[in-house]
Amino acid sequence: MEPNIPERTEAFLGYVRGTLYITVFYLALFTISLAIMALDVDGTLAPAVTRFMFPLVPVLMVIGVALNARQRKGFRFSKGDPAVRAVLDDEQRRQAFSKAFKAAFIVTLLSQFPLAALFMLRPIMRLAMGSNPLALGPVFMGAFTLVIGAGSLICFFLHFDRE
Amino acid sequence: MPEGELKTTLKVQRAMRDLTQADLAALIGVTRKSINAIETGKMVPSTILALKLSKALQVPVEGLFSLSNPA
Numbered sequence: 746m747e748p749n750i751p752e753r754t755e756a757f758l759g760y761v762r763g764t765l766y767i768t769v770f771y772l773a774l775f776t777i778s779l780a781i782m783a784l785d786v787d788g789t790l791a792p793a794v795t796r797f798m799f800p801l802v803p804v805l806m807v808i809g810v811a812l813n814a815r816q817r818k819g820f821r822f823s824k825g826d827p828a829v830r831a832v833l834d835d836e837q838r839r840q841a842f843s844k845a846f847k848a849a850f851i852v853t854l855l856s857q858f859p860l861a862a863l864f865m866l867r868p869i870m871r872l873a874m875g876s877n878p879l880a881l882g883p884v885f886m887g888a889f890t891l892v893i894g895a896g897s898l899i900c901f902f903l904h905f906d907r908e
Numbered sequence: 909m910p911e912g913e914l915k916t917t918l919k920v921q922r923a924m925r926d927l928t929q930a931d932l933a934a935l936i937g938v939t940r941k942s943i944n945a946i947e948t949g950k951m952v953p954s955t956i957l958a959l960k961l962s963k964a965l966q967v968p969v970e971g972l973f974s975l976s977n978p979a
Contacts, residue, residue, distance in 0.1 A: 750934040751928075751931060751933065751934045751940065754930070754933065754934065754940070755940070758939055827934075827937065830937060831933065831934070831937045831938055831939055834937065834938070835938050835939045835941070836938060836942050836951070836953060836954060836957050837938070837939065837941050837942035837945045837951055838939070838941075840951060906941075908941055908944065
């Protein structure tokens with residue numbers, strides 16, 4: 746047994762989990778921005794979101810990556826590293842991912858009903874406000890489906906993978 | 909205990925060899941969480957993992973795992 750492998754494995758595990766938490770945070774930010782743009786029927790909030798939120802994302806991303814790098818505890822990891830292989834081939838994590846995938850699939854499927862109802866209402870709301878009822882419903886619905894699917898998959902995985 | 913539930917002596921066998929969960933995990937190439945999940949009965953290991961554990965601890969698989977009420 747090589748020295749340090751348990752410590753390196755724990756460090757890599759912490760780093761991977763940290764990366765997933767950061768991804769969930771960005772997905773949440775993206776979802777909020779998307780929701781504001783999709784539901785802003787009179788078009789007053791959406792330009793503000795574009796102006797402030799999107800330039801902020803790269804800055805937050807750099808801060809998140811820098812903070813998460815501390816989880817590595819100074820170790821460098823390569824693909825063939827036994828610690829990396831142990832985490833990637835770990836059976837408990839595979840089982841957790843399998844459970845998370847099933848749960849996320851159900852959530853994404855069920856989310857289609859409220860999303861469809863919401864985006865059917867959107868053109869009607871825009872008409873009522875006197876603005877152009879652009880047919881962006883399917884585009885927003887697709888985008889929401891993607892973020893809900895990815896977000897719920899990562900959240901369920903983090904939940905099932907906890908100790 | 910429900911019929912056919914998996915029982916394990918992994919914790920005892922590991923302690924007899926003075927190995928920590930992390931040491932055993934490193935020996936067979938998994939994370940400490942997997943060893944913990946097997947010991948606490950939260951996870952049923954695959955055949956491959958059971959054989960790896962058996963080889964690492966030099967105990968037959970039947971000595972490591974058994975069914976609570978075999979049919």
